[in-house]
Amino acid sequence: MANKLYLLIILFSAFFLSACNKSLKKLESQGPAKNIILLIGDGMGLAQVSCAYYFGDETPNFSRFKYIGLHQNQPVGNKITDSASGATAFATGYKSYNAAIGVDQDTIARETILEWAAERQKSTGLIATSSITHATPASFYAHVKDRNLHEEIASDFVKASIDFAAGGGYQFFNQRKDGKNLLTELENKGVEVDTNSIGSDLKFGNPYAYFLAPDSLHSIRGGRGDFLERATSTALDYLSKDNDGFFLMIEGSQIDWGGHRNDAKYVIDEVLDFDKAVGLALDFAQKDGNTLVIVTADHETGGMSLSAAKVFGQREYGAINPTFSTGGHSASLIPVFAYGKGAEQFLGIYQNNDLFFKMKKCFELK
Numbered sequence: 001m002a003n004k005l006y007l008l009i010i011l012f013s014a015f016f017l018s019a020c021n022k023s024l025k026k027l028e029s030q031g032p033a034k035n036i037i038l039l040i041g042d043g044m045g046l047a048q049v050s051c052a053y054y055f056g057d058e059t060p061n062f063s064r065f066k067y068i069g070l071h072q073n074q075p076v077g078n079k080i081t082d083s084a085s086g087a088t089a090f091a092t093g094y095k096s097y098n099a100a101i102g103v104d105q106d107t108i109a110r111e112t113i114l115e116w117a118a119e120r121q122k123s124t125g126l127i128a129t130s131s132i133t134h135a136t137p138a139s140f141y142a143h144v145k146d147r148n149l150h151e152e153i154a155s156d157f158v159k160a161s162i163d164f165a166a167g168g169g170y171q172f173f174n175q176r177k178d179g180k181n182l183l184t185e186l187e188n189k190g191v192e193v194d195t196n197s198i199g200s201d202l203k204f205g206n207p208y209a210y211f212l213a214p215d216s217l218h219s220i221r222g223g224r225g226d227f228l229e230r231a232t233s234t235a236l237d238y239l240s241k242d243n244d245g246f247f248l249m250i251e252g253s254q255i256d257w258g259g260h261r262n263d264a265k266y267v268i269d270e271v272l273d274f275d276k277a278v279g280l281a282l283d284f285a286q287k288d289g290n291t292l293v294i295v296t297a298d299h300e301t302g303g304m305s306l307s308a309a310k311v312f313g314q315r316e317y318g319a320i321n322p323t324f325s326t327g328g329h330s331a332s333l334i335p336v337f338a339y340g341k342g343a344e345q346f347l348g349i350y351q352n353n354d355l356f357f358k359m360k361k362c363f364e365l366k
């Protein structure tokens, strides 16, 4: 009899625990993501992420993610991707050729996740520390066959439905070969354009474009200051006023440029700056409860390695001396960090264009 009772208690406990577990799991993925914040560290592979751990003063915000995956970023026709085909894969779900902006391998324009969100009455935002017409942000709103067509990309910006933009690149709008002044055209469309500073107390329903440099913004070392944090918190304040939700892409554009120059200090400064924007996105998502945050990169740049320093020809394991194996991009798999509504979709190893389908799925989760 005692034995039977004992068995019953075990069975009941097992049932109770598994029910609890199921309801916990259900709670995590219940309902769609109202908002998605996609943060792209251009050129940010694992070595670059690791810099935040070895060269920063605080615990990196990367440590706040529980759901981590990897993506492979091979483009059409090559082994190694550039930022254009990399971002086009995220934005449209199509793998394309290097230099493609929002078009597939046959140069056919494909709908981007930003356009898809805008069609569903969500607000949209883009932030970059490069020109807003540079490959990564451009791939979310423009459809041109080559990333170098900055003036065509700027024309597509005017046609696009973008509620908040912050970055550089006004020369592609107001110093053009065709003589047009697209900043005026934007203003005629009702967009508030500012080429000096990011505003405060933004009015919902009124689009804003902040183009704060003729081309790219300064590096951190060159005096950019807290642009990325300011732009991120201003965008989140403003976009979150939309009851339909929003899609926001934030790019740490210059991690890549430090990699191209094999300049470890440049990489480290830019990664630490990017990590602050990640922190703001996570703080927002934590409070909001209906937001998905994804942090990833298009590719790794520099073949960066956190090697042991060498002292008099001897390896010194007590110190890191970052080294680089190339002045270009590399082919290594890229980490994906996810937090919030639908984050569990991003576990595993998949292709870069799967990010599009995963984001769309999270917007549509039942």
Ligand code: MG
Pocket: 042, 083, 130, 134, 135, 136, 137, 251, 253, 256
């Ligand atoms: Mg970029």
Ligand code: ZN
Pocket: 043, 083, 256, 257, 260, 301, 329
């Ligand atoms: Zn690059």
